[in-house]
Amino acid sequence: MIDPVRSTVAPAWIGLGSNLDGPERQIERALDALAALPDTELIAASPRYRTAPVGDAEQPDFVNAVAELRTRLAPEALLDALLQIENRQGRRRDPARPNGPRTLDLDLLVYADLQQAGERLVVPHPRLAQRAFVLKPLADLAPTLEVPGQGRVDRLLAAVDVAGVELLLPADGHESATRTSATQRSVR
Numbered sequence: 381m382i383d384p385v386r387s388t389v390a391p392a393w394i395g396l397g398s399n400l401d402g403p404e405r406q407i408e409r410a411l412d413a414l415a416a417l418p419d420t421e422l423i424a425a426s427p428r429y430r431t432a433p434v435g436d437a438e439q440p441d442f443v444n445a446v447a448e449l450r451t452r453l454a455p456e457a458l459l460d461a462l463l464q465i466e467n468r469q470g471r472r473r474d475p476a477r478p479n480g481p482r483t484l485d486l487d488l489l490v491y492a493d494l495q496q497a498g499e500r501l502v503v504p505h506p507r508l509a510q511r512a513f514v515l516k517p518l519a520d521l522a523p524t525l526e527v528p529g530q531g532r533v534d535r536l537l538a539a540v541d542v543a544g545v546e547l548l549l550p551a552d553g554h555e556s557a558t559r560t561s562a563t564q565r566s567v568r
Contacts, residue, residue: 403443419452426517435479
């Protein structure tokens, strides 16, 4: 239940990616962790997509998705929570390979209508408009979302090459539905 004494509930969209140690399982574990964050509700998760790596081709393909949250966490607190989830799932950062393989990558893509360019956090994500592997799952959840300073998601998606962004089908062969109420948790 929403506590009216606490700060405003903000919408936020999180990009998820993994290409190590069972990427689809890593994404599911991350969604469970996002749903368990304090003062946060997981509203929906996009279908999963298989995508080629960007910037460092010598690694396995990625599984990507986007999650929609409602949160009372401030942007920096949400970023800290995302980094903790990555660390718990074995994320190791290699300064020599910033775009290298990873068990989990969580990016704060959009936080309400915030535009911020700080040392620790840039919102909206600075490369969101160029990344089909982010825009395609984001468009599944919020095609008319206005990304502050960048434009509407559906228009941004229309301007990028989506070749190589392949929808993953679940074991039953049907298009995966977005994850919704079964994983929602109330904003505490």
